[in-house]
Amino acid sequence: MYICLMYSNDLIKGTLRTIILKLLSENSRMYGYEITQRVKELTDDEIQLTEGALYPMLHKLEAEGAVTTEQVNIGKRVRKYYKLTTNGSAEAEEKVSEFLRFMETMKVVLNHKNTFQLWQS
């Protein structure tokens, strides 16, 4: 998954979209590089998004109508801000609650002693 310094590199996949939507739902607008830094900071360097995964996902979200973009000139550089649409905002809520619920389900599988036989062995 993107880059996870402290986690094995492919433990979890499919959370990038959820992370992006969540951050955008709490900040009126963010740009790509800002998102990578925010995640890095929030997770104490444990999750670092790779640009090779981030930018294509942002473009996909835009193509799907979940976000709109706005370019701002900072000196001679162009910064591309992303902002949630109404649809994107709804999807953000769905994805987050879905993920939190999935975590509870996974806890049942991973936390308890699941030792019992229903079938002959």
Next chain:
Amino acid sequence: MYICLMYSNDLIKGTLRTIILKLLSENSRMYGYEITQRVKELTDDEIQLTEGALYPMLHKLEAEGAVTTEQVNIGKRVRKYYKLTTNGSAEAEEKVSEFLRFMETMKVVLNHKNTFQLWQS
């Protein structure tokens, strides 16, 4: 991911290996079909592993030396049991604690209000 009845189909990936290792760490031996049924039952039908993902992963685990196999004849059918090796057992513990820790990290990103600006906007 495999099949998740109640979750969007690609929310999480990379947990299959962890799930298998965990179940095998709590049952001296299990066979493929049994694993699918156990997960289905534990998660109240919310996670259903697909055989197209499960069997290749079991074969991979065997090729890597994390599990060994043992074939048992049940009537005219052959049942293939999988059992953790010492290495597999160690990996099971690592993967599970790693995943649980990752969930905590994700909670920080997804649960809180992450609204604050470190940079100008």
Next chain:
DNA sequence: TTTTATACCTAAGATTTCTATGCATTTACT
């Protein structure tokens, strides 16, 4: 007797992510 459950398997394709690039500006360091 026909469907469902049990039990194994593989291959093609889709999707996601990583790695490795590339380009360019701005800031910090020496």
Next chain:
DNA sequence: AGTAAATGCATAGAAATCTTAGGTATAAAA
């Protein structure tokens, strides 16, 4: 002043994972 690091965007090829869609066969249930 010059170089390295940070900022900021992007893409393309390869790798990994999973889904879909098949295939085979036995046992149990309807």
